[in-house]
Amino acid sequence: xxxxxxxxxxxxxxxxxxxxxxxxxxxxxxxxxxxxxxxxxxxxxxxxxxxxxxxxxxxxxxx
Numbered sequence: 001x002x003x004x005x006x007x008x009x010x011x012x013x014x015x016x017x018x019x020x021x022x023x024x025x026x027x028x029x030x031x032x033x034x035x036x037x038x039x040x041x042x043x044x045x046x047x048x049x050x051x052x053x054x055x056x057x058x059x060x061x062x063x
Contacts, residue, residue, distance in 0.1 A: 035050070
């Protein structure tokens with residue numbers, strides 16, 4: 001029982017996982033902002049590109 005308490009205490013005090021999550025959230029926000037900005041700049045060409053990428057990621061055929 002003491003081993004479980006030590007493991008939980010160590011896990012709660014570990015901050016490396018929190019840093020990884022923070023970096024992942026920052027990357028996600030920047031990526032979303034970049035896609036939105038590029039879609040505004042690129043217009044229909046960017047929308048076509050995003051649709052093609054979505055198609056490639058969700059189906060087995062990629063054109």
